Amino acid sequence: PQISLFNTDLSLIHPHLSLILRCFTSQFFLWGKMKISRKLTLMEAIDVFDLAQQSIITLLWVSGPIMAIALAVGLIIALFQALTSIQEVTLTFVPKILLVFLSMIFLMPLMADKMNIFAQEIFTKISEK
Numbered sequence: 001p002q003i004s005l006f007n008t009d010l011s012l013i014h015p016h017l018s019l020i021l022r023c024f025t026s027q028f029f030l031w032g033k034m035k036i037s038r039k040l041t042l043m044e045a046i047d048v049f050d051l052a053q054q055s056i057i058t059l060l061w062v063s064g065p066i067m068a069i070a071l072a073v074g075l076i077i078a079l080f081q082a083l084t085s086i087q088e089v090t091l092t093f094v095p096k097i098l099l100v101f102l103s104m105i106f107l108m109p110l111m112a113d114k115m116n117i118f119a120q121e122i123f124t125k126i127s128e129k
Contacts, residue, residue, distance in 0.1 A: 051122070058118040062111045069103045070096055 077092045 047125070051125075054118065054121065058114055061114045065107055065110075066100055066103055070100050073099050 073096045074092060077095060081087065081091065
């Protein structure tokens with residue numbers, strides 16, 4: 001049977017997606033050699049896409065500030081090199097590494113909080129299912 005989402009055949013999105021979803025939504029679960037045939041709560045395609053979306057948003061919240069700081073430091077150093085005609089290749093690495101490391105230290109509570117909230121949401125969804 002075709003698994004559809006919003007009246008769209010999922011095999012058009014990815015050729016193996018309908019097979020993967022059928023494996024996730026099967027009612028038989030093999031654990032070693034023992035076959036457990038109890039009825040499992042099914043994870044629907046909407047839940048999978050919602051989890052993927054939340055994962056990407058959390059990834060951007062956690063890595064975004066550090067990437068922005070690295071970009072800003074790189075631009076400032078490139079501007080400095082262009083204005084002073086200093087063409088030292090290694091000049092960009094030391095300040096960028098130091099500032100990224102310091103920003104990671106200062107932003108660690110924010111990043112840990114975002115990841116903690118995301119993990120709690122996942123565990124809550126698992127316990128509801």
